[in-house]
Structure formats: C-alpha cells, structure tokens
Amino acid sequence: xxxxxxxxxxxxxxxxxxxxxxxxxxxxxxxxxxxxxxxxxxxxxxxxxxxxxxxxxxxxxxxxxxxxxxxxxxxxxxxxxxxxxxxxxxxxxxxxxxxxxxxxxxxxxxxxxxxxxxxxxxxxxxxxxxxxxxxxxxxxxxxxxxxxxxxxxxxxxxxxxxxxxxxxxxxxxxxxx
Amino acid sequence: xxxxxxxxxxxxxxxxxxxxxxxxxxxxxxxxxxxxxxxxxxxxxxxxxxxxxxxxxxxxxxxxxxxxxxxxxxxxxxxxxxxxxxxxxxxxxxxxxxxxxxxxxxxxxxxxxxxxxxxxxxxxxxxxxxxxxxxxxxxxxxxxxxxxxxxxxxxxxxxxxxxxxxxxxxxxxxxxxxxxxxxxxxxxxxxxxxxxxxxxxxxxxxxxxxxxxxxxxxxxxxxxxxxxxxxxxxxxxxxxxxxxxxxxxxxxxxxxxxxxxxxxxxxxxxxxxxxxxxxxxxxxxxxxxxxxxxxxxxxxxxxxxx
Numbered sequence: 001x002x003x004x005x006x007x008x009x010x011x012x013x014x015x016x017x018x019x020x021x022x023x024x025x026x027x028x029x030x031x032x033x034x035x036x037x038x039x040x041x042x043x044x045x046x047x048x049x050x051x052x053x054x055x056x057x058x059x060x061x062x063x064x065x066x067x068x069x070x071x072x073x074x075x076x077x078x079x080x081x082x083x084x085x086x087x088x089x090x091x092x093x094x095x096x097x098x099x100x101x102x103x104x105x106x107x108x109x110x111x112x113x114x115x116x117x118x119x120x121x122x123x124x125x126x127x128x129x130x131x132x133x134x135x136x137x138x139x140x141x142x143x144x145x146x147x148x149x150x151x152x153x154x155x156x157x158x159x160x161x162x163x164x165x166x167x168x169x170x171x172x173x174x175x176x177x
Numbered sequence: 178x179x180x181x182x183x184x185x186x187x188x189x190x191x192x193x194x195x196x197x198x199x200x201x202x203x204x205x206x207x208x209x210x211x212x213x214x215x216x217x218x219x220x221x222x223x224x225x226x227x228x229x230x231x232x233x234x235x236x237x238x239x240x241x242x243x244x245x246x247x248x249x250x251x252x253x254x255x256x257x258x259x260x261x262x263x264x265x266x267x268x269x270x271x272x273x274x275x276x277x278x279x280x281x282x283x284x285x286x287x288x289x290x291x292x293x294x295x296x297x298x299x300x301x302x303x304x305x306x307x308x309x310x311x312x313x314x315x316x317x318x319x320x321x322x323x324x325x326x327x328x329x330x331x332x333x334x335x336x337x338x339x340x341x342x343x344x345x346x347x348x349x350x351x352x353x354x355x356x357x358x359x360x361x362x363x364x365x366x367x368x369x370x371x372x373x374x375x376x377x378x379x380x381x382x383x384x385x386x387x388x389x390x391x392x393x394x395x396x397x398x399x400x401x402x403x404x405x406x407x408x409x410x411x412x413x414x415x416x417x418x419x420x421x422x423x424x425x426x427x428x429x430x431x432x433x434x435x436x437x438x439x440x441x442x443x444x445x446x447x448x449x450x451x452x453x454x455x456x457x458x459x460x461x462x463x464x465x466x467x468x469x470x471x472x473x474x475x476x477x478x479x480x481x482x483x
Contacts, residue, residue: 036383090246090250098257102259105246106277108246109276110277
C-alpha cells in the first residue's frame, strides 16, 4: 500500500514538473516578432515554392508528424530545427534576387535571435533530447540528404510555413501586430 | 641594346597591367564617406554620415547591410538597402533593413558618374535593442463620466501600458495594456466630484524593453447640473410645505368653528342702553294705543323676538 502511494506521489510530482517545465518552455520565445517572420515568408512563399522541382517529396514531413511531438520534446525539436535551417538550409540556398534575399536574410537573422533566446532561457533548465526527438531530427536530415543541396534547400525554404505554424502552436508566441 | 629592350618590355608590361583599371571606370578616386553612425529612436533607425563634397557636383551614395547571420555564415554577402541603392542625402532610413534583434553591419560608398569611392563601414555593428524609447504622447479626454485615453501611433511593434488611479490617499493604481495607439480607449467610468490621474509607457516586444513613463495628467469630474437643480427645487418645496400646511390647517380649523359653533353677537344697532326708550309694545294684552310704558332693554328685546 505504502509502495503504491509512493509511486503515485512520484508520478504525480513528475507530471506536475513536466507540465510546469513545458509551460515555461512556451514562454521562451515570447519576445520574438513571429508575426514579422511569418509576414516575410508569406511575401516570398510563392516565388520559393515555384522553384521546387520535387513537389511530391517532403523534408519536414507532414504537419501531423510534427504535431505528434510531445511537450517534453518541444525544446529539443525547436533547437534542432532552428539549427537545421541556420546551419544548412540558408547556407545552401543562393538567392539572386535582392527582394527575396532581403526576406530570407530577415528570417535567417530572426532564427539566429531565436536560437540565442532559447539558449538563454534554457540555461537554468534542462533541454535534453530524448530518443523520439532525436529520431524526428534525424529523419528530417536524412530527407534533406536525399536531394541535391540546392534543391533540398529550396524545398525546405518552401516548407517554412509548416515549421512556423508548429512554433506558434508550441511556444504560444503572440504576434505584436 | 639588350638593356633597352628589357626596359621597354618592362615598361609595356606595366602599361598593360594598368589597362584593366582604366577600362572598367570604377577607379576609387572619390573619398569614402566618413563618420558613419546610426541614430535610432522608437525603432526608427537612420544611418548618417559626413557628406563627400565635390564642388558643383551632386554625389550619390549606396548603402548595404549584413546581418549577424551573413557575417557568420556568408561574410561575402552584402545586401543592398531597401531604400538607398542610390540616394543623394548623407543619410539613409534603414528601418526596413534592420528586421531582427541581432547586430547589423552597415557600409556606404559615394558615387559620382563613373567614379565610386571605397566602402566605408560602420565602426560598431548596430543592434536595434539599443534604440532610444521615448514616453508616448497621450491625450486624456472626458466623455461625460467616462475617462478616455488616445495614445500616439508608433507603429505595430509598440504596445502601451497605461496606469491610472483616483487622486485620493490610498487609492489603488490600475493598469491596462493597450495594443495600438491612435484609437481612443475607455479606461474607467468616473465618479462625480473626483479627480483621476493617468500615465503611460511603451513596450516593444521585439526587444523586450519599456520606455519611461510619460508625465502624469489628471482630470477632475464636475457633478451634473440637473441633479443640483433638482436638489434645490426639492429644498424650496420642502420649506414651502413646512409653512403652508400649518397655515392651511389653522384656516380650515377656523372655518369649521364658524360653521358648526357660531358665537352669537348682538350687533351694535340692536343694543339698547339703560336710558329709557319710548316704544310701543304689540303683545296680546291690549294696551291703550296711547299708553306709553317704560321698558328695559331686555324686555324690549324679548318682545321684539316674539
């Protein structure tokens, strides 16, 4: 009986801690101007997606796959996907048009800021990557590697709205406009 | 002869080496702009520099920028400014270029015809979180008993924190977040004959900073005229009632008294004095017509009544 009580108490405490932790994670990116990032993407979405020559292939997987990520894994997946875009996608894309280049620069620099904010916010907290989160990230990298770098970069840029919508949902960022 | 040939060939080599520079026309003969700095207030960023003076000529300038991302991952990429690809004045509004809260490098060069100067780079990269935030302008109005505030429109990046309280000891300060300026916002329904004070500050979510509070403004609410007149009228009416009603009661009392229980008073003309009167009595006893009797006034009256 005592053992059962202790187990239940431990489980309850863990659940409360997870809930508090995930909720506090949600406030990490709250100072980011997500509305501006989304607006910047919307202005170039059509031009970017028109250059995608592999419409039947996806790199970020579907929105439902991202939606299945548990609250405990949100921090890790956010960190990994931001690094994916900053370290690979934006670097592999060579944009000749100044208007589109300005918008991509705006998004890239905003992602850099989000990485810094997430890092500072998580200094005191743990942002461990569990196996499930690592698996999701690995799948995305594998999908990216299956295509030639420039084509993969264009496709990933075109799927930015999927990532931005997922961030909105999981980090409860309210737009400033 | 051999020496002459060597010098000639070297001279020609030198001339040939200069040809590319002469043909492109992009010779940096113009001085580069100096003293670059960014003036930033309320998230409006202005890059300024000392003008390049060429007498009788109009010098144009080009501005390019590079965010921290570009400087870290692709340092060769410089992006032309949205509004200042070729501008005349020694300033450039780079607000639309600085769109993330990271350090930005900025560079300027002068152009005059086919001549261009070298690039002049801003000494210290600019981060928009160093912008100066000023207290917002606000307009406090009374709409009857409603306290209404209208704030300065500073753009979509600005929110406002409005603090207001009743001006009396121990009054509680209330706070309201206003998402955008230029639209009147109702704060409080005030009580008559009370004073209320208001102050406001801006908040820029993108950089996580607040401005200082504005100067406090107070307004006083007068009571309404109609209730005062009503109070006066009621007072006068009450006073009238206090006077009129007792008077009326007294008058009614007197009237009732006269009606029910009148007091008989002999008029003066019927009063007979003690001096003898010569009257003829016309009672049942025959009296000689020429008999005269002396009667008292009461006897006379009794005879008169009968």
